[in-house]
Amino acid sequence: MKRLFVFTVAVASLAACTSSTSENVEKKPATVTLLAYDAFTPEEGIFDEFTNDTGITVKVITGGDSGVLVSKAILTAGNPEGDVLWGVDNTMLSRAEQASLLTSYEPVNTGDICINADKEWFANSDVPIPTRLEDLVLPQYRGLLVTQDPVASSPGLGFLLGTIAHFGEGKWQTFWEALKGHVHIAPDWTTAYTVDFSGSSGNGKYPLVVSYGSSPPAEVLYADPSNPITEPTTSVIESTCFRQTEYVGVMRGSANSPAAETLVKYLLGKRFQESMPLSLFVFPVNKEAVLPDLFVKFAVRAKNPLTVSPQDIEGNREKWLNEWRAILL
Amino acid sequence: MAERVESNTAMTTRRLLSFLPVGFVAVFLVLPFLNTVATFFSVSTSRDVLSDPSILRILWFSLWQAVLSVLATMIFAIPATWALSRFQFPGARLCRGLLTTPFVLPSIVVAAGVLAISQRTGVISILWAHVVFNVAVVLRIVSPRWALLNPRYEESAATLGASPWQTFAHIMWPNIRSAVNSAAALVFTYCFTSFGVISIVGGFSRRTIETEIFTQSVRLGNTDVAITLAVLQMVVVLLVFQISRPSPLQTTSTHVSSAPIPLHTKPRGRWIVLVSVVVPVIVVALPLVATLIRSISYRGRLSFHAWSSVLGGTLPQLTVSTWRVIVTSLLFSLATAILAVALALIAAQQMGRQWFHYAEQHRILRFVTSLPLVVSAATLGLGIVITYNTDPFAWRSHTWLIPVVHALIALPVAIRILEPAVQAIPPSLRVGAALLGASPWHTWLRIDIALLRPALLRSVGISAAISLGEFGVTSFLTRSNSTTLTMAISQLLGRPGALTQQSGYVLASLLIVLTMGVTSRA
Numbered sequence: 001m002k003r004l005f006v007f008t009v010a011v012a013s014l015a016a017c018t019s020s021t022s023e024n025v026e027k028k029p030a031t032v033t034l035l036a037y038d039a040f041t042p043e044e045g046i047f048d049e050f051t052n053d054t055g056i057t058v059k060v061i062t063g064g065d066s067g068v069l070v071s072k073a074i075l076t077a078g079n080p081e082g083d084v085l086w087g088v089d090n091t092m093l094s095r096a097e098q099a100s101l102l103t104s105y106e107p108v109n110t111g112d113i114c115i116n117a118d119k120e121w122f123a124n125s126d127v128p129i130p131t132r133l134e135d136l137v138l139p140q141y142r143g144l145l146v147t148q149d150p151v152a153s154s155p156g157l158g159f160l161l162g163t164i165a166h167f168g169e170g171k172w173q174t175f176w177e178a179l180k181g182h183v184h185i186a187p188d189w190t191t192a193y194t195v196d197f198s199g200s201s202g203n204g205k206y207p208l209v210v211s212y213g214s215s216p217p218a219e220v221l222y223a224d225p226s227n228p229i230t231e232p233t234t235s236v237i238e239s240t241c242f243r244q245t246e247y248v249g250v251m252r253g254s255a256n257s258p259a260a261e262t263l264v265k266y267l268l269g270k271r272f273q274e275s276m277p278l279s280l281f282v283f284p285v286n287k288e289a290v291l292p293d294l295f296v297k298f299a300v301r302a303k304n305p306l307t308v309s310p311q312d313i314e315g316n317r318e319k320w321l322n323e324w325r326a327i328l329l
Numbered sequence: 330m331a332e333r334v335e336s337n338t339a340m341t342t343r344r345l346l347s348f349l350p351v352g353f354v355a356v357f358l359v360l361p362f363l364n365t366v367a368t369f370f371s372v373s374t375s376r377d378v379l380s381d382p383s384i385l386r387i388l389w390f391s392l393w394q395a396v397l398s399v400l401a402t403m404i405f406a407i408p409a410t411w412a413l414s415r416f417q418f419p420g421a422r423l424c425r426g427l428l429t430t431p432f433v434l435p436s437i438v439v440a441a442g443v444l445a446i447s448q449r450t451g452v453i454s455i456l457w458a459h460v461v462f463n464v465a466v467v468l469r470i471v472s473p474r475w476a477l478l479n480p481r482y483e484e485s486a487a488t489l490g491a492s493p494w495q496t497f498a499h500i501m502w503p504n505i506r507s508a509v510n511s512a513a514a515l516v517f518t519y520c521f522t523s524f525g526v527i528s529i530v531g532g533f534s535r536r537t538i539e540t541e542i543f544t545q546s547v548r549l550g551n552t553d554v555a556i557t558l559a560v561l562q563m564v565v566v567l568l569v570f571q572i573s574r575p576s577p578l579q580t581t582s583t584h585v586s587s588a589p590i591p592l593h594t595k596p597r598g599r600w601i602v603l604v605s606v607v608v609p610v611i612v613v614a615l616p617l618v619a620t621l622i623r624s625i626s627y628r629g630r631l632s633f634h635a636w637s638s639v640l641g642g643t644l645p646q647l648t649v650s651t652w653r654v655i656v657t658s659l660l661f662s663l664a665t666a667i668l669a670v671a672l673a674l675i676a677a678q679q680m681g682r683q684w685f686h687y688a689e690q691h692r693i694l695r696f697v698t699s700l701p702l703v704v705s706a707a708t709l710g711l712g713i714v715i716t717y718n719t720d721p722f723a724w725r726s727h728t729w730l731i732p733v734v735h736a737l738i739a740l741p742v743a744i745r746i747l748e749p750a751v752q753a754i755p756p757s758l759r760v761g762a763a764l765l766g767a768s769p770w771h772t773w774l775r776i777d778i779a780l781l782r783p784a785l786l787r788s789v790g791i792s793a794a795i796s797l798g799e800f801g802v803t804s805f806l807t808r809s810n811s812t813t814l815t816m817a818i819s820q821l822l823g824r825p826g827a828l829t830q831q832s833g834y835v836l837a838s839l840l841i842v843l844t845m846g847v848t849s850r851a
Binding site for chain 2: 035038039041042044059060061062063064065067068071072074075076079081095149151152185187188189190191193194195200201202203205211212215218219221222223224225226227279281317318321325328329
């Protein structure tokens, strides 16, 4: 008898629960899913304000590095895992366009891939920090640079594209032929910056490394607390900067595109854009966004960056990579 | 009458159970793989790929580096396994833990450790990193077999005037051969399909089939080329398994389990035992030590700030706390261990029944449960994404998929640990129990499970550890709020800033300690 009573209560409360959820569904507490790469680490609580204002909850899901993320999304274009995609950059934009991956998209941030220099190393040597790509083949700068394999690494690809933009089609090969044997190729950013580069944690051999225009402020913000620094130990060589642009857009097949568009608007708005420099270490595209001091002082956004159009990148990537490999091997 | 009904039910249950491991692999691996092949495979592309000289060079390099890696691993692993399974000495458990731990560390950690010491990319660094990862495999698979071999045979041989080499060749080798073969095949497969190690310590000129699959599918968008390479890789690995298949006529009669000999009783050749352990431990542990050193030093200065901040719960630049990351990893590894070991036990018991009319069934079971070793991580990841994306099978973004995939990867290893132990149970014990009136269930519980306890614990440990360290397929799955230790480490090491970098090494050190805890118990 008692058991029956418990059972009845349980069923009744279960029914109550179900009915209350279905009521909630009718009130539409919409959820929009933001699909991003693993390194997407926005400021904590950044979407709270958005949810308060619009009633839309944001669910962030991550799916590998940007290459894996976009490849997966392209393979299942039209049947997306999320509503909004964060992380197609200019090296992959054309591939995304060909697959009609996004119904609409806009640039959301920019970052420059540039050579960083170990200031201390150069202060203790006879040579000044180089200022142009051409300097790198001069005898005094030979063997000082570590870059990444452009096949496997996105900064490595950015640097190669930068040299193609700077020297031009048909001439960039001469530069790399001169550099051959005098440049160290690391497999990825982590190895190049934290093992081979002399200016960061690894204490390596190479005082020049391909990294980002925003690496110096990160060195200051996340310095060892027992050795706080007010100035970065590294500097950026502005003329070597290749412009990387990331896009955000509504995924084709999203079941929730009005809410998705609202979220995209928020991501492009002042509040979110101002949070990006110190959480994602990229520059805002919104002109109204005010840069934090650390960025104003130490980050570099090149005035005349090196660029290659997404169509040219897509059309030539494999050919360029094979040529590069043939030169360097 | 009642008994007969029960045994009929038991038989039906057993038949149904026997489908579970095969069904599991079929759903989460065979189907996604076949779907990928069906979607992207093209005959003309594969003709081009297979006649491309640069692809043949990649195949050749993949093969010879894997063969050298197996030899290098055996040179360090066999003496260490012999010493650790034969002798008892203070610190033996620590040595076992140190040798086993790297197997599950993220390749970025081991590779960075190897690079920090060797300072150069290339074949030597590849071999070293592969030895570091794979000594554990040999130790885990060969050691139980070796421990079962009665030392009295060796003593008798020695008394009768056999040289140590003769004793090894005639007494030990015939008994451990099948275990060594099985370990070698596994190590070959891991090295042949190795991704992280090759891409980090190999340098840009060193490409293998697996790294090329990733490049073609992810970087260049040539899924058709990637699929041809995946099939090629699969054929090679299956051939290796075919060659190294254990012979059905195994000697299982010589085992009389005996306790390891304490070293302080001064057996002959005591120093050989110590050297056999110490040298491999140094080779394997050096990259781990490099990790620890990097967690407490920054540019030559000692600094414990990263430790105190990580233990205080915060990970610089990441939005998850240390505890959350550790709990997520432990939950995944627990779920993986339960699932993988349950399935492996079913499979091992099926294979353990050496009845002639089951031979065909065993072959299928063995083949299917080996497949997770064969299919490339990138292909499996993409396969799941393109296969399970529509209701009611829209599983690709579900969190439970992560431990399921981990269990898939752990299954072949768990089976290889359990199978010899199941075969070693004398059938007479089961018959005896049945004659004394024990029900099949009772016999199973009191005899099989009781005798399998050490092997079960070992396979739980290794499955949990595989889950802790898995990065390949996991990085292809979509996740929400489920950052694991391995992922957090690679995120931290992927960003500038002294504190961030050091915190990455602190987490890696925690992972080392955690894994040693998980694997040295069992």
